[in-house]
Structures are given as structure tokens and as C-alpha cells.
Amino acid sequence: MPQRRKRTEVSVRKSAPNYLIGALVLLLLGSGVGLFLGVIRPLKQELKVSQENLWVAGKDAQECEEKQFQVESENQEMKKYIQSLEVDNKDLQKTYDWLAAEVKRKMDALEALKQTQAELNQKLEREVRRGEILIKEIRGNLVVDVTDRILFDSGEAELNEQGQEVLKKVGETLKQISDKVIQVGGHTDSLPISDRLKNEFPSNWELSTARASQVVRFLQEKAKVPGNRLVASGFAQFRPVASNATRRGRRLNRRIEIVLLSKVEDL
Secondary structure, three states: OOHHHHHHHHHHHHHHHHHHHHHHHHHHHHHHHHHHHHHHHHHHHHHHHHHHHHHHHHHHHHHHHHHEEEEEEHHHHHHHHHHHHHHHHHHHHHHHHHHHHHHHHHHHHHHHHHHHHHHHHHOOOHHHHHOEEEEEOOEEEEEEEEHHHHHHHOOOOOOOOHHHHHHHHHHHOOOOOOOOOEEEEEEOOOOOOOOOOOOOOOOOOHHHHHEEEEEEEHHHOOOOOOOHHEEEEEEEOOOOOOOOOHHHHHHHHHHHEEEOOHHHHHH
């Protein structure tokens, strides 16, 4: 009995370190798990925060992409608008150039008209001074009014000598002007044609037209004004410049009117 007890004690002594080692291992494991959990929790929290930040960043990136798309769309619209402005600017420049050219053309035409008027006034100074010829500008056209008594004898449509001399002076100036249509208009007063002349001129229409035609023929044949620039028109008594109720007014209305027109459409 004493010997068995001794063996048991020896056995307990020998197995005691194993228990200690096991307890130590368990202790270490417990400490490691605690340590592990202590490390994992902050990491999980950081991961959650990172995921939230990543989601926010993704949302911001999406918003930025949408804004970029909007900016690009607005940029395209702006480019189209700029292109339309460039087209408008070219059109405006063309219009400006045309207007500038038109203004220059009209200024040149006005200057030429003034020179023609001055030249005619100089050549016809005596007749102008007597009031037999009136040279004026109406709506950009030069008008030469010649009373009938210095061109025709009373009731006649044939040019007299004084009339031919006057028309020679007028023709010298007119044949130098190549960009005008020359309209020669015959005008009468409102008195009816006398019985003596009715066989030749049934009305003032025939008389006014015949006189205008005589002036046109003279300007072409004697003054050498090109015929394609001449027009003969009879207006009878229907375009008076004064009242036909007075003797002086009727005298003013009996006239040959030579008009320098800029265009055929002005006839």
C-alpha cells in the first residue's frame, strides 16, 4: 500500500506540467482571440467607413459625369450659336458692303448730276436768265423744262431755228452721258385745239406727242445722242406745272420736258 501511493504521487507530479501547459495554451488562446477581436472590430469599422466613403465618391463621380455631359451639351449648343453668329456676321458684312457701294454709287451719280446741271446752266445761261429754260433736280433726276415758244411757232410741231440752236447745246451735254435714259415729254395747256389745226392735230395728245417726237429726232439725228437712250412721250394737258386759269400759267404748261432718268423703270 505505501508503495502504490508513492507511485500515484509520482504520477501526479509527472502529469502536473501537462495541465499547466494546457491551461497556459487556453489562456493564450483566450488572450489571442480577444486580441484578434480587438483588432478586427476597428478594421470592420474602418471598412464600413471606407465603403460609405466609396459610395459617396461614386455618387459624386456620377454627378460629375452628369455635369460634364451637361457642360458638353451646352458647349455644343454654344458652338452652334457661334457658328450662326458667324453666318449672320458674314451676311451683315455683305449687306454693309452692298449698302456702302450703293451709297457711293448714288453719291457719284449725284455729283455727276450736279456737274451736268452746272454745264447746262452755263451753256444755256441766256435762256435760263430769261426764264425760258428751267433746269432742276427732282427725286435724283435732272429735269430741263423748255417753254414751247423758243422751240416751236404757235400751233406748229416743227422746230424753229432758235429751238434747234437750243437743242444743239443741250445735245452736246446729253450725248456725253451714257448711263441715263432721256425722256422727252411734250406738254400743252388745257385749251382745246383750234379749228385751224384740228385736221393735223385732233387733240392735245397728238400735238404734245408730235412735238416730243420732233425733239427726239433732232437729238438723235443732229446732236448724235444714241437713239436707244431716247424716249418720246406725249402728256397733253394732264401734267400741268401751273394753273391753266391764267395766261401765265398756260404759258408755263406749254413746254417740252427733258428728263434724265437713272433707270428704265423710272419712266
